[in-house]
Amino acid sequence: MTIADQNLVKKMNRRRLLQEVIHHSPISRASLSKTTGLNKSTVSAQIQGLVDEKFIFEIGQGQSSGGRRPVMLMFNKQAGYAIGVDIGVDDLTVLLTDLDGSIVSEHYFELEQSSVNETMALLLKTIEQVIRTMPGSPYGLIGIGICVPGLVNRSEQIVLTPNTHWNGVDVKKQVEEAFNVPVTIENEANAGAYGEHIYGAAKAFDDFMYVSISTGIGVGLVLNNELYRGVHGFSGEMGHMTIDFNGPKCNCGNRGCWELYASEKAFRQSLPADWDEKELNKRFQQNDVVLFRSLENFGHHLGIGLVNIANTFDPEAIILRNPLIESNPFVLNAVKNTLSSRMNVRFETECAFLPSTLGKNAPALGACSMMIESFIKGITA
Template identity: 35%
Template sequence: MITGDASYIKKINRSLIISKIIEHGMISRADLAKITGLNKATISVQAAELLAEELIIETQQEHKNLGRRPIMLSINHHAGYSLGIDLDKRVITFTLSDLSGSPLDSRSIEIAASDYNQIIELLAEQINHYKQRCTHAPYGLIGVVIGIHGIVNNDESIYFVPYHRWHNKNMKADLQNETGINIYIENNANLCSFAEIVYKHYQSENLLSVSLYSGIGLGIMVNSKLLKGCDGYAGEIGHMIIVPDGLPCGCGNLGCWEQYASESSFMKQLSKNHHKENVTYDEIQHWLLEQDPVTSKLMKDYIKFLSYGLNNIINLYNPEILVINSELLRLYPNALDEIKAHLTSTVGQYRKLQISEFGKNACSMGACALGIKNFLEINELCLAIDESKMQKEFISQ
């Protein structure tokens, strides 16, 4: 049985109240009491404190019935801002969101080098830039979450980043010293799966998200919590061997899945076959629409190898929802049907298979959401992007 003193119980109640206000967008005190099971006095006290802290605001709901309009509570979207960063091998993406999780600003910076100190300097410069932009808000920049395309320990230190060849780096401490902002470090695939749960599938008890970009990572959400393993290394599914004695991988093994089914491996092979460097997504889309035989053949092979790994994942985890995060597959109209045609096992079962709507924004959006969750100190978070408010009402300094 869980026990605690009055302050602990108050903290639990506060977390529950904030979660439900965010989930419903706008809710009255009376409805909040019904949903949470807390008495009206507790709701009133907590609401008064949150109003005084400027974390929530009061509004009156429009209605045509006679009588007094109910006073509604909602999160103060502009009380603070969360910065999500996707640190990939060649590009760093920065996304700023308000407390509702709506993105207000997103941009990318290309990087040519892997020098750790240079990248720390670049990150610190950008974080301080966003910090200054957010000074008008009561809580300013509430936190920064960085998605790493590599192995992250449970203590948020970086164990290994294959492309940059970083070993045992404490980016969290290094950036906090440079910026004075709360920094959180997480694996990119975990953040992608967190974005799917928070924005799209918050009712799911069992969701997997496979990210297919510079490598392949698996984010595992069970009962709304990330399954990370004893050290934090769970989900490195790209290093599952699917071709014995196959292509060499940066991890030291041969025949790893990501050598055959990551987008970087596909684009490398496509560039070679088309005798050009660094093909773009626009070029791939054009070749697919034109039914270019080289591109079509490579795409068929790519989906075959992708399906091998997905079949293994399904057999291992029996997911309720399996989300594939891939810009490449978003360009290919028949992708899902062709993948499903390869998943013919009568043993492996899943309920829903889909391609992520977020694409390459999944990691940075998940990072923004995790920053909000950490700042508000809540157990559950359910967000909805308000498209009409995106790119509006943010004061640029």
């Protein structure tokens, strides 16, 4: 074996061991040797390196069948921190997490009619404040992941945000220059899918769709355990699939797009104009017939598009991200009624339709997990 080969093997062993400790700590050196098949001296040497670099620490004593009890190894999830940002159409979320994705601090803002410049200033100020109050750690801030509701190309440039005006704004460069850490820009539905996959409702699935329903509808596709971005990074624009070819014009250029019927915006437009949030809540409590008919219609329209998605991908699950669906089973039941009346019966048992478990934090948590993953890759590169 050449020296280059030996180095490569060392790096691979190191990555393997760190992943084992991350996913199975507390774990002993002996168990690591057993689960990885690496000999004890390799395990000891590599682990010592990771302990010296503060990625792993040792704790007390584990259980042993006899003799000296082994020291257990833990992943030091506080070795560094990640920031996840979700720039929504009318709100902004900034989360600080440790390397395990646990939220350390969370910041939410309503954007109302804020301009892009105002939102950018608020974002930079918030990140600065988060960094200032971040707990001390060996590696500090390891990266900032930012997601936007629009098209992000493979060079992480925002090329189209139909409901806001971020297209052409170089968010990546501005944030990188301000904080001098790695920055990733991602589409909101892709980040949400990633978040649910790592920490939420889709942990157990390798093939699933994440459907984010708000002003528009965005879909994140995880196929074969990987985010599917498409050639240019523009996959998942299923909010713009036609469900009525004679339907109204959409601002994407198409007609009768799914999101014109099944977005939360469309649902709200179906309600009487004078119903504000308070009125909506009151009628919700009262099981108001007009409201519940509208909710049923919302679920029905969602179901129509979901049938197309399920027929196309044959996924294990479809995760639905919307507060109305997460807070009340009624809409999801309406969705399921539409599905069962329009799909082959086997789908009812073979594809799970589930509400998001991370809720509004899903995209920002996904953005954090992307930064954490690339940091961990970097440790063992």
